[in-house]
Amino acid sequence: MPVAQSWVCCKTYVTPRRLFEKSHLDQQLKLISEYGLRNKREVWRVKFTLAKIHKAAQEMLTLDEKDPRRLLEGNALLRRVVGIGVLDERKMKLDYILGLKIEDFLDTHKLGLNC
Template identity: 30%
Template structure:
């Protein structure tokens, strides 16, 4: 039980801690997406679990207005495409959530050579989203913000010839 004023966990740990197949899958995702630890993966899994839970709840209701709002929110953050509906939320994978992290988007746009370097650039304050410096690698990037990701103009990394960007400009 948490004390008043203390935060509680935003994720659930696995029920069975020692399953070789699950551990190897988690390790693969942690290395592929450059996560700091498995806790970040478990947070993404919990977020996906909450999306699915909400979709099941909305599918059971007859009112469609709140379902449309939920789908439009998922489309805005890029987890769902514009053609997908509430039924498609149930078929989402944890990689769909991990692909929307700022760390992954910075790497995919070619601002960093590796996902680890993308994480370092973000946490050191070299990356801006819509002109605002963001230092959280787990920041969820909305579709409208994707084109507005750049290096901070006060950063040394704005120079194309910076050694840390050796392979990024190719």
């Protein structure tokens, strides 16, 4: 008897509210051509990942500095971002995470650091 596999499906990208807005289209096409992406879905995926990281950093910054949750989860978030290669080890603070841009993530893609 075959064993049933469970699939965990979660969102990997979010489409923009206005797909055909000229400013969004120009920005996406520029990113696709500059970083060698296959399609706009890859741009949306990176934006979604960046938004999740920003949201987690904002939530950690609202907590007290001595809060154990902020210490534990904040350090885990920082290690994750440094491990991806987006943030430099000298800038291991939650404030620097809020300053990250989509180009920082795509630079690691261009260098081949994330496979």
